[in-house]
Amino acid sequence: MPAASANSNPTPIPKRDEILQIASRLFYEQGFGATGIKQIIDEAGIAKGTFYSHFQSKEQLGVAWLRARHATWNGWFEEAIRNRKSAGKKLLATFDFLESWLADCNYRGCAFLNTMAETPDFDSPMREEVTAHKNQLHERFQKLALEHFADQEPEASARQLGSVLFLLFEGALVETQNFHDTWPVEVARVQAKKLIEQESAS
């Protein structure tokens, strides 16, 4: 037995993370409400009590899921636009990212919007995560828009364009999920290109 790092467990994933990982998959694929604690602990191979020693409640697990998802998804998003040379190119690239991500996730769509749909209470902890996530995404679009339109448009106008691109992004996301077809992304991208380039040209 030379070292613990040899074969089987190179730091065997802290149990809490394993639970979160399994739950994340199930919440995303089936929905938060449709996923029971039992399924999570069965797939994790642990006892009920073990689960509750790691998470106060199912809702707290839901919050942890959305927080982790926020980091993960933002990572994908930023990575996808990182190499683009300008803010305009980055804005356009978001729609390429949208298309490939939605195909990859089998059109299950946005974990946050799906959660919002089954969480009517606006003040619930999970809804706060949803709002925070979308707020940040909206701000990201605005920041890119401000950068791109800075020298040709007044700030208010640039902000409006950032919001429009955000809404096109969200609309395309939701309708691609709905139709299981990426035509909405294509439509949005075409319009986005027009907005981004036309303004430059005028």
Place this chain on the structure above:
Amino acid sequence: MPAASANSNPTPIPKRDEILQIASRLFYEQGFGATGIKQIIDEAGIAKGTFYSHFQSKEQLGVAWLRARHATWNGWFEEAIRNRKSAGKKLLATFDFLESWLADCNYRGCAFLNTMAETPDFDSPMREEVTAHKNQLHERFQKLALEHFADQEPEASARQLGSVLFLLFEGALVETQNFHDTWPVEVARVQAKKLIEQESAS
């Protein structure tokens, strides 16, 4: 007893309709999954068996709900744009309607998109109702766009604009629900106006 209007029975509301009406309210406010049969029959004041003599299953009730909702919501939509004198005006009016409807429903949003979010199976009966509803709405936007842009744009371009307006509508809908604030509708309306009028001007 020749006619139902004869004596004892002023046909108040057929029981099936009453159940559907109550269920519709609950499904919309709380979500389909979060609403139990028990609550429905309790509020309707009927027995379990009575419910199942009217509806095969909860899912069938869900389908009936979405079908009725489709008719109702489309009625609101058409009514809201009926008086506008041109297709362009009608397209713009859809955003006014969106704003007032979302405020009226306490930002609970779209019954169809909410249902989609908690129904991962694309082939399920309820998802079919969702897809059908959004398909028709999209076609409505295209039809109006074709009418409005008919003489100044090629058909493909008009269709693209119809789809863009649809995506702006859907994006604004979803984000107004999310933020409990109508700024997204305002953003979408401003852009919609630009698209509708600018094209006319160019």
Place this chain on the structure above:
Amino acid sequence: MPAASANSNPTPIPKRDEILQIASRLFYEQGFGATGIKQIIDEAGIAKGTFYSHFQSKEQLGVAWLRARHATWNGWFEEAIRNRKSAGKKLLATFDFLESWLADCNYRGCAFLNTMAETPDFDSPMREEVTAHKNQLHERFQKLALEHFADQEPEASARQLGSVLFLLFEGALVETQNFHDTWPVEVARVQAKKLIEQESAS
């Protein structure tokens, strides 16, 4: 098959009553809190849901138990004093009853006081049953005392004696349960006799 009353089921005990009967035994023997719904339904041979179609909640079952117990126990009490020729004799007979009942129930004591002990919340539905039961028992002692002392004592004094006999009864009950020995009943009876007869003599 001549009649349903022949052999097996002469009105087979309504299921609700059977549940109540089983639960009553378990609540009394083990305590309300220490008895789980599972044990009740297992002994009744029914499903969880069946239980909940008969009783709203465990607490409601508890209330039903105490109400039934009130009727049963009062029946025993009244039966035990029924044949005595005078109010004084009846008052004395309550202590004979107390002794034989406590031995019969294996010194498990009073269902109501036991329930009170594990129900700190004074306003809870089960506590209300306890208070009502003891109130009525107290009033029974007072009524007998008024009858017995009517012509030799002012009313207030007769009431005081009724209450004293009630407290002796309750004290003896509780301490016989505690010690698993009926000496407290004996002590109480001797004192009761003195109070009942001495007053007559003075």
Place this chain on the structure above:
Amino acid sequence: MPAASANSNPTPIPKRDEILQIASRLFYEQGFGATGIKQIIDEAGIAKGTFYSHFQSKEQLGVAWLRARHATWNGWFEEAIRNRKSAGKKLLATFDFLESWLADCNYRGCAFLNTMAETPDFDSPMREEVTAHKNQLHERFQKLALEHFADQEPEASARQLGSVLFLLFEGALVETQNFHDTWPVEVARVQAKKLIEQESAS
């Protein structure tokens, strides 16, 4: 580090005592069965294992609670009668003490009788504490009665009176807890006075 009082450790409260103190409050207020280990360790700010290194089991903690409670309550009792000049006065003073104590504890009543009620097994360790406590209290009443009635009554008669006063005390205790009203103490005190003084007079 010769003595524990040296530097860092002003020995605030030994941890075991702190646990016991917290548990005592919770057991008394909520009942033994209704109080979970988790609540105790949470309020004590310690870990599960720490708890079990101080107490073998919940039941052993229960025993420790009752032993400590015995000492505490007896202290209150003795303190309350200490200044009275005679055994007769002391006997009477027990009812004054009863009244003020029951009001102070918010009518939660006697920890021992409450525990008895939820502990059907007569031979269990906790029941032994209950029996021991009540035995000693009964003996205390007898001792005072013997002292008070010594020269006017035969011993057996004095003992009987001691037991009667004990039963009145217990009955008043239990019914004051039940009714959340001290009338039972008042009734018992009036009778006690009569017994104590009348015998002296006869």
Place this chain on the structure above:
DNA sequence: AATGAATGAGCCTTCATTCAT
């Protein structure tokens, strides 16, 4: 001593559906 993850049986309650009446 002290930690807190792990256990597994148990808590009370609700689920959608069926079926004998």
Place this chain on the structure above:
DNA sequence: CATGAATGAAGGCTCATTCAT
């Protein structure tokens, strides 16, 4: 058509206790 008792799996969560660290 209507009733509501019956099902059995599942819901989220707590229980007292153990044990490797």
